[in-house]
Amino acid sequence: MKRLLAVFLCLASSGFAALTKEQKIFDFTVLAQTFAANYGPYHWKVRALKYDAMDLKPWLAKVEATRNDIEFLEVLIDYVASLKDGHASLSFFGTFRATLGFTTDIYDGKVLIDSINRTTQPLSRFPAVVGDELVSFGGQPVGAVIDQLEKYQTVGNPRATRRLAANILTIRPQSLIPSAASVGDTVEVEVRRAESGELEKYTLPWTKTGIAFTDLGTVPVARDASKRGPRALEIQDDSLPAYMQPIAPLLTARLPRDPEGVLNYGAVAPIYGFPTGFRLRLAGGTDFFASGTYVVEGKTIGWIRIPSFQPPSAAAAIQIFEREMAFFQENTDGLVIDAMRNPGGSVAFVEALLQRVIPFPFRTLGFEIRATNSWAQSFASVLSSARQFGAEPWIVQHLENNYNDVLQANREGGTTGSLSLNSTGSLILLPSPLAYRKPLIALADDISASAGDFFPAVIQDNGRGKIVGYQTMGLGGNVVAYDGTVYSEVGARVTQSLMTRREPVVTAEFPTAAYVENIGVRPDIELDYMTRENLMNRGVPFVEAFTKIILQEISGN
Known part of the structure; x- marks a missing residue:
């Protein structure tokens, strides 16, 4: 309310001035320090993009050259955009x-x-x-x-x-x-x-x-920046054991905001129309997933859409997904999983779904974490709580190993090795007894993001099924929200880790690395929805093409 009142007064009175040059420099420096202390992919960006976000001299010159607050905010955006990281972003208070x-x-x-x-x-x-x-x-x-x-x-x-x-x-x-x-x-x-x-x-x-802002107003007294830190957890996951709460903020792997104007983004309904003869099971409304079956060439094909990895209740959604997998196991010959146009969500939730489509022990993605004192304390709390809650000895041992890795990295001012962020502390996960065991393919595209990158990466890494579609967005880490600046009150979201895959990926664009960041997940079979023919025909050519692919997988060709 106080912020809204300040904005209103700023708009109503011509007597308010813009931020001073000193306040702009201070705010930019605070933002840069936030990234310096917390940004996990820093060394990867230097290596892959030849961009050093800690070289502040040219940016400070740009800040000093700004003539008004809007130009200053645009410089902040330029600075963060240079990271080429969709997790790293800024947000402003305007309602216009x-x-x-x-x-x-x-x-x-x-x-x-x-x-x-x-x-x-x-x-x-x-x-x-x-x-x-x-x-x-x-x-x-x-x-x-x-x-x-x-x-x-x-x-x-x-x-x-x-x-x-x-x-x-x-x-x-x-x-x-x-x-x-x-x-x-x-x-x-x-x-x-x-x-x-x-x-x-x-x-x-x-x-x-809405109401537009043109300047930010002058704040005459320096605000207290000493207590700045991560904001409240953005994604809640009620499937987590209680002992995991101290590191729950690390489990957010989602776009900071849903893109504007993208059709069916994060929606239960797919971007394409259903095939002829499709029989719905879950159909939206209160359902988190959409699912159903259709018959082609005498084969029954199951289909399920995962709109995001951020359900209202992860525990309830896991039960529903498991029920669907059990049905599909008994009543289909193969399965199509649609994770296109998916903004991501909870790491724990995406791993839970993977345990229900991969019927054997598998390697999940690890995370190289930008270690800080606060995260070392959080991992210590997880370890202590796991012991208190009577977690199995092998779990406690994994969590202790993770804590020691974070502690050592923090002492050295660097990043950890590849750590598990799940409640077992292990990179090897066991399947659910009701996991789907028949052939499957997973659909992904260039705006499958974050946990939407994670899901197809694990399926591909473990040889569970073909990834069909287009190279994913390449947002390969977790994201945490911060108060990015002091005077201008800009919100910042900072990537704190790098997802690590089972094996390094060779590409023409980037150094060979086992990262998802920028590299994305490259499909086994490229099938691009973004054609005018698909737009004008509700995706009929796209549906026919992926149906042909799953039929080939069923037949073993």
Whole structure:
């Protein structure tokens, strides 16, 4: 309430000044120190991207050159975006939002309209239709505008970055884009009509809601930054043993915010239509999953969608998933698991689902943690609690080994080895007795993120089934929220670890490494949903293609 009142007074009174140069420098330094103390992938970014986030001289020069608070916030965004890490992000307190009433994404390399709100943009004003191409925006080629927007949506995967930037062409929240309020009352867009090939220009009004901020106000007395630390845990997981609570913040592996304008992102319903003859079992509503079966060439195929790894109740969702696997084991010949457009969630929950689709002991992903004194204390608390709660001796031994690794890394000011973050303390997990044992494939795409990277990585590493789709987003760590600055009150989310795979991955773009960060999970079979044919036909070609693949897996070909 105090913050909202301050924003209101700032807007209502022309007497408030912007932050001073000294306050900007202080805030930037605080943000940089937060990353210096906690950012797990630091050495990987130096090695893979040739970017050193601790070289502050050029950034301080940019901060000093800013003429107002908005420019200062844009420098902060540039600094974090240079990490090319979708977990590392900033958030602002603005409620202002400008939208145009239609969404865009990149299909076959072109920016196409993929949904239109006809209440906001009636046919009489905007006769373009889904599937038409957006060619220019505000008098600039659309590609040039996407270039400018990429820094607000930078993630580990270049194609995903570009797609997410295309999504915010028509949606401008100030909580993401500090300069969002600078949009005019209207914008001119140029569209190539798919049916005729003709270029048409329209002048469309922005729909604006919320209150915009233009400066942050002057805070005359230095605020107390001595008690800054991680914010409250963002993801709750009621399936965790009580002794795991001290390290529960390390179990968040999720995009900081759901992308704007991505169709069916994190939704129970898939982006594509169901096959002919599909019989629903779980169908949304109060169901966390969607599931069902269909018959092709005499084979019964099971299908289940995992919209995210952040259910309202992990314990309840695990029971439902296990029940579905038991049904599929008795009634299907093969299984399709859809983890596309998945923002991630809880590491513990994704491992629990993996234990129900991998019917043998398997190696999960480890985490190289940026060790700090607070995390050493947290691991010590886990170990102490496990002993108090009577955990089995082998579990206590694993947890003790993990604690010693964190303690040693903290003393040396570095990162740990590859540690398990599950309640057993082990990188080897045992299957559920009801695990699905028949052939399966898992669908993933370039906006399967974080725990959405984790799930297909483990399936692929352990040879459980083929990954079908597109290279995942490449967000390979856990994320923790901090108060990123003092005067400007910017929230920061910091990646504190690196997910580590079973074996190093060789790519043309990056050094060979066993990391998920930036590298992502490369599919065994590439199948790209992002085509105009799929957009216009509710994904029929995509469904036919993955159905053919699971039939081949069933037949053993």
